[in-house]
Amino acid sequence: MTDAYLYDHVRTPRGKGRMDGALAQITPVQLAAQTLMALRERNRLDTAQVDDVILGCVAPIGEQGANLGRLAAIVADYAEGVPGQQINRFCASALEAVNLGAALVSSGQADAIVAGGVESMSRTPMGGDGGPWYADPQTNWKSYYTPQGVGADLIATLDGYSREDVDAFAVESQRRAAHAWNEGYFANSVVPVRDVIGEVVLAHDEYMRPGTRLEDLARLKAAFTAMGESGYDALALQRYPQVEQIRHVHTGGNSSGIVDGASAVLIGSREFGRRNGLQPRGRVLGFQSIGSEPTIMLTGPAPCSAKLLQRLGLGFDDIDLFEVNEAFASVVLRFMRETGVGHERVNVNGGSIALGHPLGATGAMLVGTALDELERRGGKRALITLCAAAGMATATVIERI
Numbered sequence: 001m002t003d004a005y006l007y008d009h010v011r012t013p014r015g016k017g018r019m020d021g022a023l024a025q026i027t028p029v030q031l032a033a034q035t036l037m038a039l040r041e042r043n044r045l046d047t048a049q050v051d052d053v054i055l056g057c058v059a060p061i062g063e064q065g066a067n068l069g070r071l072a073a074i075v076a077d078y079a080e081g082v083p084g085q086q087i088n089r090f091c092a093s094a095l096e097a098v099n100l101g102a103a104l105v106s107s108g109q110a111d112a113i114v115a116g117g118v119e120s121m122s123r124t125p126m127g128g129d130g131g132p133w134y135a136d137p138q139t140n141w142k143s144y145y146t147p148q149g150v151g152a153d154l155i156a157t158l159d160g161y162s163r164e165d166v167d168a169f170a171v172e173s174q175r176r177a178a179h180a181w182n183e184g185y186f187a188n189s190v191v192p193v194r195d196v197i198g199e200v201v202l203a204h205d206e207y208m209r210p211g212t213r214l215e216d217l218a219r220l221k222a223a224f225t226a227m228g229e230s231g232y233d234a235l236a237l238q239r240y241p242q243v244e245q246i247r248h249v250h251t252g253g254n255s256s257g258i259v260d261g262a263s264a265v266l267i268g269s270r271e272f273g274r275r276n277g278l279q280p281r282g283r284v285l286g287f288q289s290i291g292s293e294p295t296i297m298l299t300g301p302a303p304c305s306a307k308l309l310q311r312l313g314l315g316f317d318d319i320d321l322f323e324v325n326e327a328f329a330s331v332v333l334r335f336m337r338e339t340g341v342g343h344e345r346v347n348v349n350g351g352s353i354a355l356g357h358p359l360g361a362t363g364a365m366l367v368g369t370a371l372d373e374l375e376r377r378g379g380k381r382a383l384i385t386l387c388a389a390a391g392m393a394t395a396t397v398i399e400r401i
Helices: 028-043 068-075 093-106 137-143 148-159 163-182 214-218 225-239 270-276 301-312 329-339 362-377
Strands: 004-011 052-056 084-087 112-120 200-202 259-268 282-291 321-324 381-388 392-400
Touching: 004 028, 004 093, 004 270, 004 362, 028 068, 028 112, 028 259, 052 068, 052 093, 068 084, 068 112, 084 093, 093 112, 093 259, 093 282, 093 362, 093 381, 093 392, 112 362, 148 225, 148 329, 163 214, 163 329, 259 362, 282 301, 301 329, 301 381, 301 392, 321 329, 321 362, 362 381, 362 392
Parallel strands: 052 084, 052 112, 321 381
Antiparallel strands: 004 259, 004 282, 112 259, 282 392, 381 392
16 A cells, blocks of 8 residues: 555636526536646646546536546546546535545555546536435435435534524634635635636636625525425424424525535655656545435534544544535534534634535545645644535545645
């Protein structure tokens, strides 16, 4: 076994995931290809040395179907011999792509992998891929399928988080993200997206609302009340009979933003770096995926992280920084409650509530954010984790070189 090193990473800015968003005119394959091109150019990379391109995508249909890993490599003018693949572990897809790339390198089956993800939520709507989880009554019944927003509200009800608690978390996410942008913390990793004539269409995360106040969020109506009243609350309560009533506290302001974006990470062996004059910036220490209770489906990050750390012989105190995807505010609040990790080490530059969550791309974005911040602070280790639909979670520990 050999170490899997992190040599570089890039991401697009996140564009609002609607038809008037800045990236809505850019196809998913172009979003992905532009990150691949940026990795090549920044590192003077001979792409013939890349053994695979692995991209996550959560709605792999239409423009996002037919193996974007291979197609983006072709569009990006990578060497013809570079294959590609597309994987789907729901919201953890891009992190799983990084983990798969690291596994290939560490096992000696590859020298270099480009791993990341893409999601154009303005052009391919969330849930548009369908599937038996939504449509087949037997599968639906076995999983007690409940939409994620209702599950997030159920976490808040079980743990006692008030509307003010989740709104306060969201305001802090906005503040931290705005501070990170203002201080230039993202400047080295965000590559501008260009249109077909080469004009920059977006160079800055578009979704942020840096001036958000508690009183602004308090005016928003709970987003999932009607969904719950349509029958999903009753279904969830069958699984959780100890709860008398679900309190709906999540809104568009304290939930992850719907956005477009892509990400890419260059992973390789030490010999690959020496051959190309590249210095490793970090390495992947280990990774883990688990299943979790599928009705809430959002509770996996803490037990997944605990299982991974135990296997690595580490504890939560051995981790300097945590990137816990902000699918909903209650997800991160529960993670901190279950692990005892303080907010001062979690999502220090904001998260998906402020920046947005391009489903298939977020995991690799978080790897890059964590690596950059470890370098800025002189920290040693970071843990990245995301909950995923159908009751799953993935976690990865990286170490700065």
